[in-house]
Amino acid sequence: MILFIKLLLAHLLGDFIWQPNSWVTDKEAKKHKSIYLYFHILLHGVLAAILAGEIRFIPYAILIAVTHGIVDLVKLNFQKTKTKRTWFIVDQILHILILIGIVLLYKDEPLNFLWFNNQLWILITGILLITKPTSIFIKTIISIWNPESQNSHNDNSLATAGNYIGILERLFVFCFILTGHFEAIGFLLAAKSIFRFGDLKEAKDRKLTEYVLIGTLISFGTAIIAALIVQALLLQLL
Template sequence: MSSIPIQVIIPLLTAHFLADFIFQTDEDVKRKHSTLVFGKHILIVTILSYLLVGIWFCITIPLVILVSHTLIDLLKKTIKKDSLTIFLVDQAAHYLVIIGLSIYLESELRETTNLFWFNMWGSVYVKTMVIIIALILVTKFSSIIISYIIKPFQTKIFKSENNNKDEIKTGRLIGYLERIIILVLFLADLPAVVGFLITAKSILRYSEIKSEQDKVMVEYVLIGTLLSFTIGISIAFVTTKVILFLN
């Protein structure tokens, strides 16, 4: 692996995912119109981008990330509607900036000696970043996508708001765990075991049917489960291919 764009793209993506999905809490998202909260988020993604890439003399990286992330997030704040499409377009805009910046840096940097962390740890550093990205994708990122898709069904299932919140929290945690297991199985080169996991969960859910209302609930859960497994398997598959490419 000698391509500078890969060595820049992956740390920048890691910084983006950490800033957007780990260091930015649900409470921060609710208070997104607060100048202090917004400024903190921009500062975090800028600092992480600079630190994780490790090209200390290059101010282009923090400058471009600072300006682009600010503009994209400000534009998103002006859009009142909240939907999966807007979420994906917002994310895609950040990815395009990262790719463009990485390609630009390739023309500026002709050797890898300027990459501090890569020079110290080699490809292990980049592979570690890939796994961090994958863990965020199979947990918080996937959960957000699934919640957008199944949200229309939730009001039909849950009558009580408190039950709604409890069920959603429980389902989210289960989803996190099952997708992490899928990722680990793929990384351990045991993808066939995922089939047993899907079968076991499906049987368990259908065994809970006692009434028509239970049947509706189980069908709702199975929709979420199939989405969860599909997204988890896709992310795990791509992750293993990227790691193989980096060898």
């Protein structure tokens, strides 16, 4: 289980945290000719090898890197503008299944867990999961709707503010659940609703209201699910 958590952490770092948008754009434009595709593949292999913490895991890390590259190449060559959302989901599912397969292949060999105890590995991975990866997931899921009005170019909101607000609210929910303060989640949701009420009232756009509501519920829901899973895993290790 801990090996999978470490490999999932390596995947989150390589696919979301340490992969700049410029790499993604270049890969989509040049596909197999993009040098950043191979940087990306190498990064996944190195992260998997380092976080696994065993020299004997290096061949498996190479296997992770190679299979990751194959899956990415398939996605890059077959995805279209209208199917990006579907290919994103398929891509992530395949990567996770590969990691599970690697763990099953390696499970009978001993691992030397370096640096952190098992509880901290689980906690770090859970926190990382609800930041940028979840933001991208939510954006991908709700991209099917386009609530922007004709006056959207006059929007005076801060650049990327919504993204950071979402990350912060998920971190708060995560912390509230792990510390046993479920009632604080209701307070946070009510506070956000009050602050958003003015914008939604001025917009006079039902689509925008529904769009914000769906995004908020998905954001809170993923944070709650992630926190409950982390809490259950931590209890198993006690």
